[in-house]
Amino acid sequence: MSRVIRWGLLSAGNIVSQFARDFSVVENAVIHAVAARNGENARAFAREHGIANAYEGYEALLADPEIDAIYIGTPHNLHFEHAKVALEHGKAVLCEKPMTVTPQECEQLQSVAEHRGGYLMEAMWTYFLPPVQKALRWVQEGRIGRVCHIKADFGYPQFPYDSKKRVYDASLAGGCLLEMGVYPVALAWLFMQQDPTDIQVMARFAPNGVEDDLSVLFNYPESVAILGTSFRCKLQNWAYIIGDEGYIAIPDFWRAREASLHVLDDRVDHFVDERATDGFHYEAQAMTNDLLAGRAGSSVVTARDSLAIQRQMAMIREAFADDA
Structure with a gap:
């Protein structure tokens, strides 16, 4: 080149x-x-x-x-x-x-x-990180069997509250769903590649009505995803892809540097990205x-991926809109 x-x-x-x-x-x-x-x-x-x-x-x-x-x-x-x-x-x-x-x-x-x-x-960027790509290959290779559960959350406290702060400013599309919730939604889509058949959402709101804490349940025909995001507290920020024969744990999945493959209580494989960058x-x-x-276009983050993530975040917004 x-x-x-x-x-x-x-x-x-x-x-x-x-x-x-x-x-x-x-x-x-x-x-x-x-x-x-x-x-x-x-x-x-x-x-x-x-x-x-x-x-x-x-x-x-x-x-x-x-x-x-x-x-x-x-x-x-x-x-x-x-x-x-x-x-x-x-x-x-x-x-x-x-x-x-x-x-x-x-x-x-x-x-x-x-x-x-x-x-x-x-x-x-999460889709390109080597530990996430490795986890995806483990699933595709059948190493955890059929995916039954996905758990992923991403949250950091955004204090003090200020309606003019970008993350809270409704005029700037503020709120924890777009700011942080996009990560767990995108992670669930990456491993499921389908929309949920129905969803449940428990939402909390900042004084100006912007959502600042969400717990989301995606129900699929044969599995579930439990997702969370928050401006109120530091969440674990890990992802778990759980199958009927094992599970994968990805610490700080949004900026992942490692992934582990487990069968019951034993870690059977471990991948570490030794990069010097973020x-x-x-x-x-x-x-x-x-x-x-x-x-x-990209084969890693496709047009289909981006539209699916937007569609699922819209489903979440619709589920909590009446509670705001």
Whole structure:
């Protein structure tokens, strides 16, 4: 591969900084520019991460003919708008999760990508982590038998409460479902590849009516998934995929560094990812490779995956909407 994929970063927020740090190990790619609404923030970000170009505002970034791919790390409610305009500028798009805030937006965005022949991928970095991929192979190889239960949660306290804080701000699509609940929902979809036949949700709410604690039960024809997310407390943040012949445990599954395979009380296999990074480089490398190979989309986080995750989060919202 002789060509280098040139990336642009749309936003200079915290998650974009993590992405930029990990990018140093991505091969055949370079971060060409970063853009932020505040020009000084963009320039400071560029200095910190050794990026050659910094833009005030996003239009200059999108219009830069040197850029092949755009990574979007803005608030959830802006993802649709920013991804759409990036695709319209002919850029490949890696958009932070959740890629949109409704299934309808997701479908529209995917339609734009298809119409323009563009590359669009949701930045569900967890799917690319080697321990999660190893767990998926163990299941596919039949090493835990038939999947009976999935348990996954993700929660961190978000104190003090402030209705203007991004995670609580309803105008910015705040709430624990989109902010953190997307991880356990995505994990359940990865291993089940089907919608639940029915769901039960127990919800708690912040003073402004935004959900800040959810317990969710997905009922499938032959199995169940018990999922949780919270702004009120630190949850265990592990995932368990439990079959009738064994189970898999993934500590801190959303940023997984290891996975263990158990039969009854015995650990029979163990995988550890010895990476020196947080793990964002896996998705960046995969997308870079896709672009260099001329592939139309990702085989790891597909359009079907992103739409299913949106659809299931909409089901959860509908289940607790009347209680808000």
